[in-house]
Amino acid sequence: MIHRCTYIGSLVVLILALVPVTGCSPAIAPFSGCAYELAVDLKVDALRTMERAEEPFSKHEPRVESLQRQMKKAVEFARGRPNNSITTRQWEIMMNPEGHMVGGFLTRWKQDDSLSWGFIREASAQIEAGFDAIIGLESGKIGSKK
Amino acid sequence: MSEPFVDIILQEMRHQLEETLPRLSDRLLPAGKSLLKDSASQLETWAAQAASGELSRADVDWLVRSRLDLHRLSALRSAGLAQVEIDLFRQAITRTVIGMLVGRIAA
Structure with a gap:
């Protein structure tokens, strides 16, 4: 019994040691159907x-003006999601009035x-292609039906 | 600590890394490479269009800068997809450790 408890204790220590690798918080937000649809609609x-x-x-x-409002909503939506700084940065580049x-x-x-016209x-x-980079990242996130 | 247990975890991590790393390069490198290749031919096209009067110098200047923005967006996509692969790796390791722990406790 003592041996078994020591063993389980060792396993717990191992799991704690692995926390940096397996950490609970994801590196990037999961797929959002809403964010995906928003990006596709805005592209069109x-x-x-x-x-x-x-x-x-x-x-x-x-x-x-309506388009600019929709894009501001997309940035705010992206900004409000945890671990979503990369997508947020993409939207900021896309809608920057001094950008390209x-x-x-x-x-x-x-x-x-x-x-x-040219x-x-x-x-x-x-x-x-810029919108495709935003859509491509969203559809590549965990939880999308690729 | 049971050495076989640690060995199995390390073996699983190695196995997951072997699966993750090629997938990571497959997903990231072709996109960046093709965009760089396209950029060179795109610049030639714009230069020709400027010479024929279809585009102004200001147009070409704007388009070149937009190409840089496109590279930034593409690089961010690559960085994001790399994070997705890291999350998948972490999930696989977590599943393995928990599965083994539950198995050992139940045994």
Whole structure:
């Protein structure tokens, strides 16, 4: 009996020693269906909005403002999830008005009033790939039905 | 401490690492490599479009900077997927240790 108790005690010590390896808190947030859907919807909305950038910005201002609101929600949603700093950083890059993804594109559209089709096409391809990086990370998280 | 028990745990960790590390490189390296390759040809395309007047210098400048942002997003995806693999590794080890502990206590 004493031998058995010592043995179990040793196992507990071993488990405690393994805590740094097996620690309870995950390194990254699990998959969220809501975050995934939000990213896919925003990708579609953003690319559709950008297609209109050959026309004057003022004509599409309400649509742009709606898109910016949705993106702010996505950042706040990402920020509110534990262990989700990488996805949050991705959204911050995507919507940064001084950057060169969706946020920066909308800033440039507003400044120049309209943009050339060649630029819209090339920028859209970049931004689409950027959204794919966000969606790819979410769908790669534990719990997604890959 | 029972040495076979420790050996089994270490063996399981080695086995999990052998499975995790190749999967990690399979998931991470091709994406980064293809983006870098694409970037070189993309720059040539933009230079040609600028020469033909389809893009302005300001357009090309913006697009090059957007390429850098895209690399940052892609690198963050890789970092996140690496963390997913670490979590999977930790889960596998936890399952093994708990399974062995329960088995030994029940025996």
